[in-house]
Amino acid sequence: MLTxxxxxxxxxxxxxxxxxEHRGSAAARGYDARWRKARALxxxxxxxxxxxxxxxxxxxxxxxxxxxxxKGNRTIFWDERNWQALCKPCHDAKTAREDGGFGRPGKQPADR
Structure with a gap:
């Protein structure tokens, strides 16, 4: 089966x-039980x-x-003013634009 x-x-x-191994596991990047609870809320x-x-x-x-x-900054990570709710397709498209999907260099959003 192809995924x-x-x-x-x-x-x-x-x-x-x-x-x-290159960027650290989800838990190592802060997506742990505390995050899952905050995310659900x-x-x-x-x-x-x-x-x-x-x-x-x-x-x-x-x-x-x-x-x-x-990018690992815990203050930015936990700042709810920096959060938005997205569907998975919108999140994946945003991530690909910013991180450079399919081997392309990413574009960083302008500072807000």
Missing amino acids: TPGYCDKHLRSIRRQQD YLSRHPLCAECRRQGRTVAASVVDHIRPH
Whole structure:
């Protein structure tokens, strides 16, 4: 079964393991039990995707996004003014733009 174009489950796990070694696991980056609790509370208060709403669509949010990437800065990480609720497709598109999906260099958002 293919989960990502060109990669089977076995090799995708290997690639993700290599990425985690490079950037640290989710838990090492702060996405731990405290984050999961804060995320759930935020999504309960902000149930709709902010980007879809800007485009006139009503779509449930499933991801809490850091508007400005925190890059390990704990103050920015926990600042709720820097959070927005997004659906997974909007979050994935934003991440690809910022981080450079498919090997492209990313574009950093302007400071707010």
